[in-house]
Amino acid sequence: MTQTNNNMTVNPDLAMERAKCNFNVLEVTHIFDGGERNTLQRKKIEDVALNSGASKDALGEEHMSPKEKYENAVRKSCIYATMMKNELAELSGLESFGVSSPVIRRTADAFFKEVSPFLLHLGMFVPTIMGQCTPEQQSYWLPRALDMQIIGTYAQTELGHGTFIRGLETTATYDPETEEFVLHSPTLSSYKWWAGGLGKTVNYCIVVAQLYTKGECHGTHPFIVQIRDEDTHVPLPGIKVGEIGPKMGFNTADNGFLGFDHYRIPREHMLMKNAQVLKDGTYVKVARHGKLTYGTMVFVRVVLVNEVAFNLAKASTIAVRYSAIRRQSKPKPDEVEPQILDYVTQQHKLFIAIATAHALQLCSTWLWESFSAVLAQMKGGNTDTLPEFHALSSCLKAISTSDSAHLIEQCRHACGGHGYMISSGIPNLYNFVSATRTYEGDYTVLLLQTARFLVKAYEQAEAKKPLTPTVSYLAHAFSGSRATWDNSPDGIIRSFQALAAGKTAVCVTNMRKRMRAGLSQVDAWEMSTIQLVAAAEAHCRAVIADTYRKEIVRLTANSSPNVKVVMDQLTTLYLYYWALERTGDLLMFTSVSQKDLVDLQIAYEELLLKIRPNAVGLVDAFDLRDELLHSTLGSYDGRVYERLMEEALKSPMNKEPVSDAYSKYLRPMMKGKL
Ligand SMILES: CCCCCCCC/C=C\CCCCCCCC(=O)SCCNC(=O)CCNC(=O)[C@H](O)C(C)(C)COP(=O)(O)OP(=O)(O)OC[C@H]1O[C@@H](n2cnc3c(N)ncnc32)[C@H](O)[C@@H]1OP(=O)(O)O
Numbered sequence: 001m002t003q004t005n006n007n008m009t010v011n012p013d014l015a016m017e018r019a020k021c022n023f024n025v026l027e028v029t030h031i032f033d034g035g036e037r038n039t040l041q042r043k044k045i046e047d048v049a050l051n052s053g054a055s056k057d058a059l060g061e062e063h064m065s066p067k068e069k070y071e072n073a074v075r076k077s078c079i080y081a082t083m084m085k086n087e088l089a090e091l092s093g094l095e096s097f098g099v100s101s102p103v104i105r106r107t108a109d110a111f112f113k114e115v116s117p118f119l120l121h122l123g124m125f126v127p128t129i130m131g132q133c134t135p136e137q138q139s140y141w142l143p144r145a146l147d148m149q150i151i152g153t154y155a156q157t158e159l160g161h162g163t164f165i166r167g168l169e170t171t172a173t174y175d176p177e178t179e180e181f182v183l184h185s186p187t188l189s190s191y192k193w194w195a196g197g198l199g200k201t202v203n204y205c206i207v208v209a210q211l212y213t214k215g216e217c218h219g220t221h222p223f224i225v226q227i228r229d230e231d232t233h234v235p236l237p238g239i240k241v242g243e244i245g246p247k248m249g250f251n252t253a254d255n256g257f258l259g260f261d262h263y264r265i266p267r268e269h270m271l272m273k274n275a276q277v278l279k280d281g282t283y284v285k286v287a288r289h290g291k292l293t294y295g296t297m298v299f300v301r302v303v304l305v306n307e308v309a310f311n312l313a314k315a316s317t318i319a320v321r322y323s324a325i326r327r328q329s330k331p332k333p334d335e336v337e338p339q340i341l342d343y344v345t346q347q348h349k350l351f352i353a354i355a356t357a358h359a360l361q362l363c364s365t366w367l368w369e370s371f372s373a374v375l376a377q378m379k380g381g382n383t384d385t386l387p388e389f390h391a392l393s394s395c396l397k398a399i400s401t402s403d404s405a406h407l408i409e410q411c412r413h414a415c416g417g418h419g420y421m422i423s424s425g426i427p428n429l430y431n432f433v434s435a436t437r438t439y440e441g442d443y444t445v446l447l448l449q450t451a452r453f454l455v456k457a458y459e460q461a462e463a464k465k466p467l468t469p470t471v472s473y474l475a476h477a478f479s480g481s482r483a484t485w486d487n488s489p490d491g492i493i494r495s496f497q498a499l500a501a502g503k504t505a506v507c508v509t510n511m512r513k514r515m516r517a518g519l520s521q522v523d524a525w526e527m528s529t530i531q532l533v534a535a536a537e538a539h540c541r542a543v544i545a546d547t548y549r550k551e552i553v554r555l556t557a558n559s560s561p562n563v564k565v566v567m568d569q570l571t572t573l574y575l576y577y578w579a580l581e582r583t584g585d586l587l588m589f590t591s592v593s594q595k596d597l598v599d600l601q602i603a604y605e606e607l608l609l610k611i612r613p614n615a616v617g618l619v620d621a622f623d624l625r626d627e628l629l630h631s632t633l634g635s636y637d638g639r640v641y642e643r644l645m646e647e648a649l650k651s652p653m654n655k656e657p658v659s660d661a662y663s664k665y666l667r668p669m670m671k672g673k674l
């Protein structure tokens with residue numbers, strides 16, 4: 001039996017869940033949009049972009065060949081880019097169209113089941129022009145790039161090196177005679193590899209290369225390089241460019257390779273905000289911090305925290321709605337089969353996904369604000385806060401992407417067999433998010449960057465020197481006693497900080513021991529890296545927990561009582577979940593007892609039951625239109641089985657009653673005539 005709601009036929013179980021929800025869903029939507037005004041503006045943008053149906057495909061992307069998929073993605077990218085220049089630019093209140101607007105980014109997802117070939121243009125090419133050019137260079141390149149007269153990407157990674165940027169092999173050698181740089185790929189491993197859009201779409205790119213002038217190497221620098229003719233799109237002489245082939249995801253992003261054969265570009269095409277080469281070849285360092293050329297990567301790491309929070313919100317919406325309509329097994333013989341959402345193990349899989357989406361969304365806003373403050377200081381020539389911010393953005397990028405990928409996969413598990421269907425939407429989400437753990441700095445590598453900072457901060461704390469805000473808790477690491485456990489939210493956050501401090505202390509002690517035993521500093525560090533990664537992870541969890549809790553308290557200060565309660569329940573759930581995941585560490589570094597942990601497990605299970613009636617309300621509050629979810633299992637109306645069948649019938653395999661493979665292979669084999 002179905003029920004009608006807003007002219008929509010809604011599955012009765014979902015309708016019942018919505019009736020049961022005891023808090024104001026819209027109020028929660030406003031909290032995560034940053035206020036009612038933003039919600040209204042977002043909805044307006046979504047209406048304009050999505051109501052026309054331009055985001056829809058006649059045939060599902062999944063049934064197209066790779067070439068058709070790519071061409072279709074370009075088609076829709078062009079429609080969306082034109083919308084952004086026209087209707088959406090004004091609506092989104094942005095001077096230039098949506099480079100970092102999460103709403104624009106979010107709406108764009110309706111157009112692509114995978115990704116747009118323009119992602120790197122907007123995500124890295126334009127931000128690099130904004131961050132690495134002199135004002136004169138910017139005034140030349142930025143308007144052309146924003147207007148999409150040129151399309152670019154960011155080509156840094158090579159076949160041989162991605163992580164170790166200093167090891168890149170592409171050279172840019174200055175020739176003062178002609179005032180040009182000569183770009184060259186001296187080896188196979190020096191070929192650029194991976195840049196999104198490079199394969200077929202872009203005509204320009206940022207190339208990161210080793211700069212040589214007057215016979216001296218000055219390390220890696222960014223250059224803006226034309227690779228295809230602006231009219232015919234044919235690769236220019238001296239350029240070898242192509243697409244790298246099928247991948248686990250990102251199959252509409254035409255990631256490419258690129259090699260140079262003594263290819264010349266004008267001197268002015270070196271991006272000269274942080275360093276310059278004068279006409280005579282003199283090298284001049286402008287920036288006060290050696291790593292400012294890594295700025296675009298830092299920007300994207302910040303953006304990614306928001307990006308994965310959004311994708312996790314999508315996966316949890318799909319899995320929770322599906323779990324409300326799906327009935328399975330009969331634990332009580334006289335009763336109907338329960339909704340799978342009633343199983344406590346299912347709640348354990350799913351509610352942490354909702355809480356994590358909230359935690360990461362709020363951390364991303366906080367991180368963005370911190371980033372803006374660091375940029376403002378750097379404008380005034382002060383780079384003092386950059387090391388702490390690099391450590392913070394590195395670990396948040398690593399943990400948010402890794403947790404989100406893991407939880408999206410958990411959402412798939414929660415959907416049983418149907419979650420494995422492409423049409424459920426979850427496989428595409430997983431394929432996209434699992435890549436975020438690797439690109440823009442691999443998980444381990446970035447956590448080791450944070451660990452470097454933690455060890456330094458620990459040594460400062462040891463010497464009683466002042467500490468920067470995110471590591472100020474290290475000052476308590478020298479009390480000599482284990483942190484006192486208490487199961488209040490603040491008590492648990494203090495315990496997480498004690499874990500991070502304790503793990504850092506163990507690393508420092510072990511490294512010192514190893515060095516006393518004769519190991520070099522580099523080898524002692526290397527031998528401790530498993531623990532250093534764990535220390536950085538613990539630090540990041542403490543930061544996320546603290547930020548999530550503080551932000552929710554602040555943002556719900558004027559909320560209605562039931563919203564306050566449910567938001568408090570979710571933050572508490574997050575804290576209990578991670579405390580229970582880390583019982584061994586808590587026993588090592590705090591005064592927690594076995595009984596405390598047994599009690600905490602029971603409190604956690606009771607909390608799941610309290611959240612249960614509001615689960616569908618909580619995912620409805622993400623306010624994700626069906627066009628954004630791309631899911632047979634997660635649509636608002638819960639018509640899951642109908643949609644699964646409709647999608648199955650669209651399969652080209654169902655177009656003919658008997659497959660050609662029957663007469664070609666099956667029949668001859670079965671008749672013994674093969
Ligand atoms: C339609 C709308 C669209 C809207 C668009 C928006 C949406 C966007 C969403 C999604 C788009 C994204 C799509 C992107 C796709 C992927 C793109 C790519 O993947 S591009 C390649 C990235 N490549 C990496 O990330 C390499 C990783 N490697 C590194 O970063 C470095 O090599 C590193 C950090 C591992 C080592 O660098 P060392 O070797 O130069 O430095 P050491 O020697 O380790 O350290 C020296 C000092 O420098 C500091 N340092 C290093 N990096 C720093 C930094 N970035 N800032 C400040 N300090 C830094 C260190 O902390 C250290 O400090 P002490 O000496 O301890 O004080």
Ligand SMILES: Cc1cc2nc3c(=O)[nH]c(=O)nc-3n(C[C@H](O)[C@H](O)[C@H](O)COP(=O)(O)OP(=O)(O)OC[C@H]3O[C@@H](n4cnc5c(N)ncnc54)[C@H](O)[C@@H]3O)c2cc1C
Nearest residue numbers: 154155156157161162163194195196435438439440441444
């Ligand atoms: C979908 C996708 C899109 C991409 N888009 C772009 C793009 O547009 N432009 C671009 O320039 N690049 C792009 N990349 C490349 C990406 O940035 C790199 O793949 C990434 O930085 C990881 O580097 P790597 O591949 O060299 O891995 P490697 O560094 O070779 O890592 C392999 C393993 O070695 C480990 N490892 C490496 N170094 C250390 C160390 N010092 N200590 C301990 N462990 C270590 C890593 O943890 C990992 O487990 C993209 C990649 C993907 C997957």
